[in-house]
Amino acid sequence: MSETQIYSLRVNGKLRDVTDAWLGESLLYVLRERLGLPGSKGACEQGECGSCTVVMDGVAVCSCLVLAASAVGADITTIEGFTDGALTDVQQAFIDEGAVQCGFCTPGLIVAVHHLLDNTPRPSEMKIKEALSGNICRCTGYGRIFAAVTRVIEQRAQQ
Amino acid sequence: MSPSIVRTRRDTLGTSALRPDGGAKVQGSFAFSSDVWADNMLWGATLRSPHPYARIISIDTSEAIKIAGVETVLTAEDVPGQLTYGLIESDQPVFAAGVVRYMGEPVAAVAADHPETCRRALAAIRVEYEVLEPHVNPEDSISGSVPPIHPNGNLLRHQRIVCGDTTVTGPVVVECEYEIGMQDQAFLGLEAALAIPDADGGGVEMIVATQWLHEDRKQIALCLGLPEEKIRLTLGGVGGAFGAREDISLQVHASLLALRTGRPIKMQYSREESFFGHVHRHPAKIWVRHHARNDGMILKIEARMVFDGGAYASTSAAVLINAVTHIQGPYRCANAVVDGFAARTNNPPCGAMRGFGVVQACFAHESQMDKLAQACGLSPVEIRLRNAMRTGDRLITGQPVESVAPVERCIRETDAIALPPQMTSSPHELLLPGGSGRTADRQHITRGIGWGVSIKNLMYSETFDDYATARCRLENGIVTLKFATSEVGQGFITLAPQIARSVLGIDTVIVDPMDTTIGSAGSTSASRQTWMSGGAVDGACRLVRERLFEHVARQQNLDPLQLEIDDTDIIDTRGTLRISVSQASAGMTFEETFEHHHRPTEDLDENGQGNCHVAFAFVAHRAVVDVDTELGLVKVVQIATAQDVGRALNPLSVLGQIEGGIAQGLGLAVMEEILMVNGIVKNPSFTDYLLPTALDAPDVVAVLIEEPDPQAPLGAKGVGEPPCISVTPAIAAAIRDATGRAITRVPVRPSDICL
Numbered sequence: 001m002s003e004t005q006i007y008s009l010r011v012n013g014k015l016r017d018v019t020d021a022w023l024g025e026s027l028l029y030v031l032r033e034r035l036g037l038p039g040s041k042g043a044c045e046q047g048e049c050g051s052c053t054v055v056m057d058g059v060a061v062c063s064c065l066v067l068a069a070s071a072v073g074a075d076i077t078t079i080e081g082f083t084d085g086a087l088t089d090v091q092q093a094f095i096d097e098g099a100v101q102c103g104f105c106t107p108g109l110i111v112a113v114h115h116l117l118d119n120t121p122r123p124s125e126m127k128i129k130e131a132l133s134g135n136i137c138r139c140t141g142y143g144r145i146f147a148a149v150t151r152v153i154e155q156r157a158q159q
Numbered sequence: 160m161s162p163s164i165v166r167t168r169r170d171t172l173g174t175s176a177l178r179p180d181g182g183a184k185v186q187g188s189f190a191f192s193s194d195v196w197a198d199n200m201l202w203g204a205t206l207r208s209p210h211p212y213a214r215i216i217s218i219d220t221s222e223a224i225k226i227a228g229v230e231t232v233l234t235a236e237d238v239p240g241q242l243t244y245g246l247i248e249s250d251q252p253v254f255a256a257g258v259v260r261y262m263g264e265p266v267a268a269v270a271a272d273h274p275e276t277c278r279r280a281l282a283a284i285r286v287e288y289e290v291l292e293p294h295v296n297p298e299d300s301i302s303g304s305v306p307p308i309h310p311n312g313n314l315l316r317h318q319r320i321v322c323g324d325t326t327v328t329g330p331v332v333v334e335c336e337y338e339i340g341m342q343d344q345a346f347l348g349l350e351a352a353l354a355i356p357d358a359d360g361g362g363v364e365m366i367v368a369t370q371w372l373h374e375d376r377k378q379i380a381l382c383l384g385l386p387e388e389k390i391r392l393t394l395g396g397v398g399g400a401f402g403a404r405e406d407i408s409l410q411v412h413a414s415l416l417a418l419r420t421g422r423p424i425k426m427q428y429s430r431e432e433s434f435f436g437h438v439h440r441h442p443a444k445i446w447v448r449h450h451a452r453n454d455g456m457i458l459k460i461e462a463r464m465v466f467d468g469g470a471y472a473s474t475s476a477a478v479l480i481n482a483v484t485h486i487q488g489p490y491r492c493a494n495a496v497v498d499g500f501a502a503r504t505n506n507p508p509c510g511a512m513r514g515f516g517v518v519q520a521c522f523a524h525e526s527q528m529d530k531l532a533q534a535c536g537l538s539p540v541e542i543r544l545r546n547a548m549r550t551g552d553r554l555i556t557g558q559p560v561e562s563v564a565p566v567e568r569c570i571r572e573t574d575a576i577a578l579p580p581q582m583t584s585s586p587h588e589l590l591l592p593g594g595s596g597r598t599a600d601r602q603h604i605t606r607g608i609g610w611g612v613s614i615k616n617l618m619y620s621e622t623f624d625d626y627a628t629a630r631c632r633l634e635n636g637i638v639t640l641k642f643a644t645s646e647v648g649q650g651f652i653t654l655a656p657q658i659a660r661s662v663l664g665i666d667t668v669i670v671d672p673m674d675t676t677i678g679s680a681g682s683t684s685a686s687r688q689t690w691m692s693g694g695a696v697d698g699a700c701r702l703v704r705e706r707l708f709e710h711v712a713r714q715q716n717l718d719p720l721q722l723e724i725d726d727t728d729i730i731d732t733r734g735t736l737r738i739s740v741s742q743a744s745a746g747m748t749f750e751e752t753f754e755h756h757h758r759p760t761e762d763l764d765e766n767g768q769g770n771c772h773v774a775f776a777f778v779a780h781r782a783v784v785d786v787d788t789e790l791g792l793v794k795v796v797q798i799a800t801a802q803d804v805g806r807a808l809n810p811l812s813v814l815g816q817i818e819g820g821i822a823q824g825l826g827l828a829v830m831e832e833i834l835m836v837n838g839i840v841k842n843p844s845f846t847d848y849l850l851p852t853a854l855d856a857p858d859v860v861a862v863l864i865e866e867p868d869p870q871a872p873l874g875a876k877g878v879g880e881p882p883c884i885s886v887t888p889a890i891a892a893a894i895r896d897a898t899g900r901a902i903t904r905v906p907v908r909p910s911d912i913c914l
Binding site: 022024025029032033038039040041042043044045046048049051078079080082083087090091092094095096098100101102103104105106107110126128129130132133134135136137138139140141142143144145146 | 175177178180181182183184185186187188189190191193194196273274275345346347348349396397398399401429430587589590647648649650811812814815817818819820821822823844845846850851852853854856859
């Protein structure tokens with residue numbers, strides 16, 4: 001492939017070299033195909049479904065819409081950056097409340113819920129629905145996902 | 160949410176055991192078929208027709224193959240085996256040869272070093288088309304007024320049902336024509352596979368997301384001209400299915416590219432390609448006339464049902480049979496005349512989607528029930544209760560409903576669910592129809608309530624023996640299960656170990672990879688895997704238990720028939736022995752394989768008579784909607800439902816199916832439609848094809864009706880399809896109630912409400 005470039009991305013706290021990459025590659029493609037981080041999923045390529053959600057400099061973004069080469073210098077956190085073996089409270093609640101079926105939307109939702117609760121620890125029901133309305137789930141109908149988020153909010157409030 | 164979710168010490172049947180793949184899925188480490196890769200692999204991509212109907216004059220691949228990084232380009236000439244494939248009828252070309260019959264039909268495929276190289280190669284293939292006027296009206300196929308667009312003709316199937324006294328008329332007659340739009344399954348995990356050629360070029364290994372590994376293998380082998388055993392399939396992680404993975408998509412193309420290049424091929428569709436790469440729910444037009452007595456009792460149903468099958472057969476013939484045999488709904492009816500047609504057109508091919516023909520029939524029969532209620536001066540609940548089917552009643556096919564049929568109970572228990580509070584005078588903006596657009600005016604919002612009740616067949620019909628195979632091995636206190644059942648998200652991966660724990664009293668259960676090294680499990684469709692693969696796992700575990708009891712009985716000098724499992728122990732019912740299963744099986748290996756077959760079914764005769772279905776499940780839905788009558792916007796507030804589940808083997812999983820199915824039925828009611836103009840698809844993207852989001856999801860209040868079905872191996876009925884069927888007409892009825900509009904088509908568009 002012509003039009004290649006070498007650059008580095010800061011992903012999950014580590015500086016990672018991207019070599020021999022076509023400049024047109026999206027951040028999602030580079031994460032999945034070049035950096036061995038397939039946890040972010042691609043399902044629409046248009047920023048509609050949220051399956052590829054990552055946090056970039058504190059903002060939740062659709063990595064399919066970010067040109068990888070333009071993310072140089074940004075702090076990027078992917079689903080792989082949320083765990084070091086142990087599950088987070090959000091991840092555990094998703095399992096316990098049955099919020100996971102096929103699981104394709106799950107990594108993006110986990111990132112989105114962490115991002116929501118980091119910024120708004122006690123969101124209202126409507127705030128939760130609004131915050132997650134950019135993450136499409138085709139299996140669950142969202143009921144168990146709301147239950148999982150509610151459980152995390154209640155657990156954190158008790159701590 | 161109503162079913163109580165109880166945690167117990169052991170994850171046996173009836174408990175809400177958690178998904179064993181949940182940990183990997185929440186961490187992003189679960190390997191979906193799009194996540195697998197191989198050293199030295201190439202990317203594959205498909206060239207598709209931009210025209211709904213055209214003759215191919217020539218294909219020139221010479222410029223494409225010259226591009227650096229392009230390894231091969233394939234067309235119809237490169238298919239070594241059978242040139243066509245298909246689930247029921249092999250009528251769909253692997254690559255178009257001479258003619259394209261729908262927009263998006265595959266014409267060529269390339270393999271290259273990068274997805275972008277593939278894109279450039281596809282752009283460099285020169286195809287000269289003679290564009291033809293597409294045939295897009297199914298009525299023309301029925302009348303025969305257009306020349307055949309396929310050698311097999313334009314009529315995919317016609318089935319008539321004539322039942323009872325067709326001359327009967329009633330004092331109350333209601334009739335209408337209904338229309339159902341084309342819905343997409345829109346699973347999130349796009350079509351993807353990795354095909355790895357054998358070193359000698361004589362076979363292929365494939366990791367693929369599919370609903371039915373063995374059927375894929377059969378069709379791939381035929382097209383490659385290879386024996387089936389040379390094609391080995393392993394299930395890759397599946398990101399949802401809903402019927403769209405029952406037909407072949409990229410399997411043959413990826414295999415051909417792998418064999419041609421001698422290198423692993425990764426193929427994955429984009430969302431746009433996915434809209435063209437799998438079949439959809441049939442759009443349909445259904446005319447129905449009900450004759451009834453003044454008290455609302457149905458005397459006769461007349462119907463004419465036209466399903467647009469698109470360019471290729473797929474499962475249209477089976478979808479049509481479901482439609483015509485379910486048009487009476489869950490109601491008694493002694494007399495009927497029904498004509499059903501599945502027609503071939505130059506529209507995109509249609510086939511399996513959750514509900515499979517019954518969704519369309521249900522919108523028609525439930526809309527009719529409300530008309531009948533109105534004509535007889537009855538409430539929507541009363542008309543349905545008076546006509547509700549009971550166990551033992553005969554369908555218009557003559558088939559007795561031997562399944563438990565708690566229709567009346569479904570209706571009454573749904574009716575007993577509390578209605579949601581009225582909208583306040585100053586509601587949160589996101590609760591208004593139209594949501595954050597904030598265009599709805601509180602003064603123009605009215606509330607409506609509507610009903611839908613449905614009957615759905617379970618398993619395959621018309622003499623098809625869709626058996627399932629499973630193997631159970633008990634070794635040193637650990638159970639290992641093996642089956643080829645596609646786990647598409649529905650949760651069989653959770654249920655199978657629950658079955659083993661209950662039958663064998665062992666808690667450590669391993670599920671081996673799903674692949675073609677064991678017999679077929681049939682398709683993950685038709686709400687059938689809990690019944691079929693569940694029956695197979697149960698059967699295999701019971702055989703192992705028999706061997707284990709024989710072994711223990713020999714050792715202890717007891718009668719094996721007196722032994723049973725009590726929690727994690729084997730006990731002698733006369734009270735002389737208690738030994739843990741782990742201890743009793745130490746050092747031993749027991750392995751058994753079991754095939755579960757459901758009872759045989761019959762074909763329908765020319766009058767549509769015959770016991771063509773295996774079993775049935777029932778459900779009631781009540782919808783509450785708020786409608787902005789001026790702007791035509793709808794907010795679905797609440798769905799109340801009572802579903803006949805037989806026995807809830809995992810209440811949490813059942814609830815997940817109910818809530819998820821309701822969201823898809825809501826999509827068909829007010830949001831989702833593939834729009835076509837003269838065979839051209841106008842909205843193949845998630846920007847333009849609208850799916851329910853978190854803000855569109857209604858509150859769901861669900862009651863599980865548990866009356867175990869004696870026919871079912873575990874007493875449990877399939878729960879996957881019923882939730883999405885009658886919710887659509889319930890929402891449409893609620894919109895009628897709010898607006899007074901006729902609402903004869905779904906999805907309901909703003910213009911249907913306010914213009």
